Amino acid sequence: MTNEEFREVTIIGSGPAGLTAAIYTARANLRPLVIEGEPSSTGDQPGGQLMLTTEVENYPGFKDGILGPELMGSLRAQAERFGAEYVTAKAHRVDLSSRPFGIWVGDPGASEPTYRTRALIIATGARSLMLGVPAEQRLLGHGVSTCATCDGFFFRGQDIAVVGGGDSAIEEAIFLSRFGSSVTVIHRRKELRASKIMQDRAFRNDKIRFRWNSVVEEVLGDGSVQGVRLRDVVTGETSVLPVSGLFVAIGHAPNTDLFRGQLDMDDAGYLLTHEGTRTSVEGVFACGDVQDQVYRQAVTAAGSGCMAAIDAERWLESLGDEREGPAAASVGGGASEPAVPLGGQDGS
Amino acid sequence: MAGEITMLSDASFDEEVKSSDQPVLVDFWAEWCGPCKMIAPILEEIAGEKAGSLRVAKLNIDENLETARRFEVMSIPTLILFKNGEPQHRIIGAKGKGQLLQELQTYL
Numbered sequence: 021m022t023n024e025e026f027r028e029v030t031i032i033g034s035g036p037a038g039l040t041a042a043i044y045t046a047r048a049n050l051r052p053l054v055i056e057g058e059p060s061s062t063g064d065q066p067g068g069q070l071m072l073t074t075e076v077e078n079y080p081g082f083k084d085g086i087l088g089p090e091l092m093g094s095l096r097a098q099a100e101r102f103g104a105e106y107v108t109a110k111a112h113r114v115d116l117s118s119r120p121f122g123i124w125v126g127d128p129g130a131s132e133p134t135y136r137t138r139a140l141i142i143a144t145g146a147r148s149l150m151l152g153v154p155a156e157q158r159l160l161g162h163g164v165s166t167c168a169t170c171d172g173f174f175f176r177g178q179d180i181a182v183v184g185g186g187d188s189a190i191e192e193a194i195f196l197s198r199f200g201s202s203v204t205v206i207h208r209r210k211e212l213r214a215s216k217i218m219q220d221r222a223f224r225n226d227k228i229r230f231r232w233n234s235v236v237e238e239v240l241g242d243g244s245v246q247g248v249r250l251r252d253v254v255t256g257e258t259s260v261l262p263v264s265g266l267f268v269a270i271g272h273a274p275n276t277d278l279f280r281g282q283l284d285m286d287d288a289g290y291l292l293t294h295e296g297t298r299t300s301v302e303g304v305f306a307c308g309d310v311q312d313q314v315y316r317q318a319v320t321a322a323g324s325g326c327m328a329a330i331d332a333e334r335w336l337e338s339l340g341d342e343r344e345g346p347a348a349a350s351v352g353g354g355a356s357e358p359a360v361p362l363g364g365q366d367g368s
Numbered sequence: 369m370a371g372e373i374t375m376l377s378d379a380s381f382d383e384e385v386k387s388s389d390q391p392v393l394v395d396f397w398a399e400w401c402g403p404c405k406m407i408a409p410i411l412e413e414i415a416g417e418k419a420g421s422l423r424v425a426k427l428n429i430d431e432n433l434e435t436a437r438r439f440e441v442m443s444i445p446t447l448i449l450f451k452n453g454e455p456q457h458r459i460i461g462a463k464g465k466g467q468l469l470q471e472l473q474t475y476l
Contacts (some may be wrong), residue, residue, distance in 0.1 A: 058464030059406035061445075065462065071402045089402045110464070126466075161443040161460030170401045173429075174442045244442065 027053045029332055030123060030137035032111050033275075035068025036318045037308025037325035038143030039095040044329030045141075046102035050336070053135060054099070054106045055125060061167045063147045064275055066108060067092035069309075070318060072167045074195060079318050091318070116140070116282045116301045138339070139303050139332040142279065142291065143325060146272035146309040146316075151183065155239040156268075163245025164266045168192040172199045175265040181206055181248055183236055184269035190214040190222045192267050197227040204261060206231045208253055231261065239266060274310050288313065297328040305332050371415025374425040378432040386453035388423055391475060395426045396436055396446045403462035404445040410465045414472075421476050449475050 029045045031038045034056035045052040056066040063069045070076065070088035077085040100106070112128035115121060121140050122133030148166055150156060156164055165171040168182075172195060180200040182193045185207035193203045205222070210232040212219050222228050231250060237258065238249040247262040274290045276283075284292045284300035290313050297305040307328035308321035376384055376394065385392050395411055397404035415424035429436040429444060439448060439455065447459040449472060456475050459468065 058467075059403060059410065059462035060464075061403045061443075061461035065403065065406060067402075071406070089405070108464075161446065162440070163442060165443055166461075167403065167443075170403060170445075171443045173398065173400075244440070 024122075024133050025053075025135050026120065027051070027135060027137040028336060029053070029139045029141065030055065030121075030135055031141040031143055032114075032123070032278075033057065033068070033143030033145055033308065033310070034066050034096065034106070035070065035092070035143060035145045035308055035321060036095065037145070037310075037321040037328070038068075038141070039092070039099050040322040040325030041141045041143060041307060041329040041332075042099035042104040042325075043095070043102060044326050045332065046099055046104040048329070048333045049103070050333065052099075052104050052141075053137070054104055055111050055123065055135075056106050056108055058108065058110050061170060063166070063272075064145065066106075067096070068145050069148075072169055073191070074169055076318060095322075111278060114140070114278055114282065116279070116304055119303055121303065139305070139336055141297075141325075141328045141332055142283075142299070142304065142306040142310055143308045143321075143328070144275040144278070144310050145321075146274045148188075148269065149271050149273055151236055151239075151268055151270065153236055153238050155241070159239055159241055159245050159266075162243065163241060163264055164239060164268070166268065168195050168267050171265070171267075172196045175200050177201050178264045179262060180204070180265040180267065181261060181263040182267045182269060183207075184271070185209060185212045185214065186269065186271065187214045187218055189269035190218040192269050193228050194218070194221055194225060196265075196267065197225050200227065200265065202229060203227055204229045204231055204263065206234050206236060206248070206250060206261070208233065208235050236266075272309065272313075272316070274313075276310060296331045297324060298331060303335060305335075371412060371417070371419050371424065373412060373415050374423060376425045376427040376432070376435070378434045381427065381432070381435045382453070384425065385450050388450075390421060390423050391456070392423045392425055392450045393472065394448050394450060395424070396429050396439075396441045396444050396448070397426060398428060398430045398444055400430075401444050407445055407462045407468075410468065413465065414468065418476065422472070451475065 029050045029052045031054045042052050073088035075085045109125045113124035120136040120138050123135045125134040176199045179202045181204045183206045197203045233254045234250045236248045237251050240247040247260050251258045276289045291306040291311040293311050305328040307324035448455050449457040
């Protein structure tokens with residue numbers, strides 16, 4: 021006898037992609053379960069990366085911009101209104117070897133999954149990369165920060181460095197210039213990757229300086245950050261930049277450890293999709309940053325979340341007979357065992 | 369079950385934290401901090417479940433910067449567990465309930 025819950029559709033992740041998929045599948049009366057993640061300060065929390073940002077100016081429909089957390093709160097409530105349900109937890113293990121798929125929340129060693137789902141939509145997004153240099157971890161929270169909106173306040177009147185050259189880095193630098201006496205952008209190339217409008221704002225900002233062609237070799241300081249040791253990648257020269265705050269925005273890595281060995285990925289770990297949002301396993305769909313290292317925008321994530329929902333809905337319809345038995349019984353009384361062979365037992 | 373949370377200030381901090389016969393978990397937070405908002409309901413739950421063995425308190429760092437500086441808080445949310453008025457354990461950044469309880473367990 022198993023006591024796991026059965027769902028037609030489960031969505032892992034609750035950024036713009038996951039919540040848009042939730043809105044569409046909820047409106048298709050599929051009663052989606054959203055495994056939304058756990059609080060964190062690094063980008064993989066419920067609501068996703070936008071929870072750590074301030075003003076979102078490029079999401080269509082908000083002519084004066086909207087705060088990231090506010091946008092995500094609205095998306096969440098919108099999906100809830102149509103019947104989406106949320107679990108505030110992380111998925112710790114999945115079994116995609118047979119349908120319905122198994123999902124473990126909590127103890128990944130439990131013999132039975134917490135949930136079984138016919139269709140699975142993966143929207144686990146991406147997380148910020150850290151530098152991986154000496155003392156970075158030790159000084160996290162003592163001058164090294166992963167969240168400019170949380171911690172900028174503490175660097176009022178101090179010198180700050182931001183590492184990176186993309187939109188996130190420049191947005192952080194501009195935000196931090198409200199607090200710091202100076203903000204130095206450290207970038208390994210001699211030009212920025214950020215959008216033109218962000219670049220123009222940064223170049224016009226008196227407090228923002230640039231250290232081009234430079235990489236951080238070490239974070240300096242005992243109890244708190246006192247500086248960074250930089251290396252010029254062209255000349256090879258090293259120098260010390262005295263700062264008390266260090267914010268890292270050098271790029272992202274997809275949150276796909278959970279699916280390693282079960283779904284096809286590219287070399288960087290992004291999920292590979294075909295014919296819309298289909299992954300290498302039938303019934304598993306992927307949307308948002310977890311499968312996109314090109315566009316990575318809130319609106320493209322939301323768009324692909326909609327695609328995944330429609331793909332999942334049509335796939336469920338195409339199952340016809342297979343869909344009749346266990347789902348109806350399980351959703352109704354929750355008592356009967358799914359008829360489809362279970363995969364989660366590993367035979368061990 | 370949401371438990372009672374004590375609101376601290378620069379003025380009341382020492383008295384409240386030192387005079388407590390239970391360990392006190394202090395949440396250094398601010399209105400503009402997203403991850404702080406995420407853990408607020410978790411702290412209420414912990415306050416309820418651990419009532420009798422742990423007091424949960426909050427200090428708004430915007431209004432009480434002196435205390436935040438004194439304990440070298442440079443990132444929020446920061447949770448510091450005090451026993452007999454002395455800091456015992458520090459948790460930086462938002463975490464899930466299970467992980468918070470696990471980190472606190474050895475001190476309770």
